Amino acid sequence: MSDLLLTMISISSSISNWWNLQNREYLPMGGSVNMIEESLRLAYGEDSEFIKDKRIAAVQTLSGTGACRLFADFQKRFLPDSHIYIPTPTWANHHNIWRDAQVPQRTFAYYHPESRGLDFAGLMNDIKNAPDGSFFLLHACAHNPTGVDPSEEQWREISYQFKVKNHFPFFDMAYQGFASGDPERDAKAIRIFLGNGHQIGCAQSYAKNMGLYGQRAGCLSILCDDEMQAVAVKSQLQQIARPMYSNPPVHGAVIVSTILGDPALKSLWLKEVKVMADRIIGMRNSLKESLEKLGSPLSWEHITNQIGMFCYSGMTPEQVDRLTNEFHIYMTRNGRISMAGVTTGNVTYLANAIHEVTK
Numbered sequence: 387m388s389d390l391l392l393t394m395i396s397i398s399s400s401i402s403n404w405w406n407l408q409n410r411e412y413l414p415m416g417g418s419v420n421m422i423e424e425s426l427r428l429a430y431g432e433d434s435e436f437i438k439d440k441r442i443a444a445v446q447t448l449s450g451t452g453a454c455r456l457f458a459d460f461q462k463r464f465l466p467d468s469h470i471y472i473p474t475p476t477w478a479n480h481h482n483i484w485r486d487a488q489v490p491q492r493t494f495a496y497y498h499p500e501s502r503g504l505d506f507a508g509l510m511n512d513i514k515n516a517p518d519g520s521f522f523l524l525h526a527c528a529h530n531p532t533g534v535d536p537s538e539e540q541w542r543e544i545s546y547q548f549k550v551k552n553h554f555p556f557f558d559m560a561y562q563g564f565a566s567g568d569p570e571r572d573a574k575a576i577r578i579f580l581g582n583g584h585q586i587g588c589a590q591s592y593a594k595n596m597g598l599y600g601q602r603a604g605c606l607s608i609l610c611d612d613e614m615q616a617v618a619v620k621s622q623l624q625q626i627a628r629p630m631y632s633n634p635p636v637h638g639a640v641i642v643s644t645i646l647g648d649p650a651l652k653s654l655w656l657k658e659v660k661v662m663a664d665r666i667i668g669m670r671n672s673l674k675e676s677l678e679k680l681g682s683p684l685s686w687e688h689i690t691n692q693i694g695m696f697c698y699s700g701m702t703p704e705q706v707d708r709l710t711n712e713f714h715i716y717m718t719r720n721g722r723i724s725m726a727g728v729t730t731g732n733v734t735y736l737a738n739a740i741h742e743v744t745k
């Protein structure tokens with residue numbers, strides 16, 4: 387069992403013990419102040435001037451989904467005629483979230499099926515052609531489902547074009563640490579936008595990078611003009627939260643703030659995030675090599691070019707159905723493989739099966 391897991395179990399039980407001894411009191415409507423502060427440092431940078439200047443309105447949310455939904459409701463309430471531009475494809479729930487918040491959706495080009503990479507030209511075109519001041523949903527890193535992220539240089543061009551068009555970037559950061567193994571590097575896109583003077587929105591989730599799936603630990607932040615505006619925006623976010631769920635859950639928030647607030651625990655966590663990301667990168671190499679060894683004539687370069695938790699394999703729904711029915715291998719019908727489920731024990735079996743259905 388990993389060091390961090392053991393430490394977490396002991397923290398977790400001492401927190402529960404402590405909490406049970408004390409009470410199970412509500413958090414404030416906006417959530418845990420400590421957890422929010424740590425989350426902002428992770429997304430905006432340890433020494434961020436925006437944090438020091440108190441320009442960020444932030445609330446603890448019901449994980450990443452809750453952060454997106456709260457933002458969507460905020461958008462609808464204060465800019466009722468606005469749209470949200472969503473990449474094609476995206477995590478399917480993005481469509482549900484903005485639909486239920488009654489924000490009309492438009493899409494922008496993102497994935498290029500032939501190259502199994504980024505459709506950069508299409509993306510830039512759609513950014514240029516959107517009405518000035520549009521809202522765009524961007525995956526901060528480790529795009530779900532494609533595993534395709536813009537390069538640093540491309541992010542710079544995107545950020546520049548956003549500035550020209552006065553668009554508002556809303557970053558969904560559900561996988562900070564999963565792309566490169568380093569949460570700091572994975573915040574690069576956000577930092578580029580911040581450096582260019584954008585006001586941004588950001589949804590954070592600790593489901594994946596801390597394994598806190600069911601604890602529903604997340605954070606929504608919006609960078610404002612100044613402290614006064616940030617206070618007003620936070621107050622409005624809380625007003626939306628109040629009739630919806632009143633206040634967020636406490637246990638995961640305490641785990642997050644305990645780990646991020648303690649330098650020794652934080653460095654253990656960073657080490658383990660890296661182990662996790664490197665293991666996935668290793669499995670990508672093994673899967674690609676196994677397919678090549680089997681003599682597959684198809685190109686599997688995208689398995690190692692894509693990053694993060696998912697591999698957008700390019701398999702058709704029919705091929706995925708064969709994997710399920712004949713080999714008991716399960717994935718979404720769009721061909722998305724969760725690389726976290728690939729291990730040294732099953733990678734050969736997986737490669738054989740993929741080769742069989744793609745022959």
Ligand code: PMP
Nearest residue numbers: 449450451477530558560591593
């Ligand atoms: N955004 C993206 C892109 C995701 O893939 C996910 C999880 N699959 C989420 C947000 C939200 O996850 P959670 O609500 O569990 O934090």
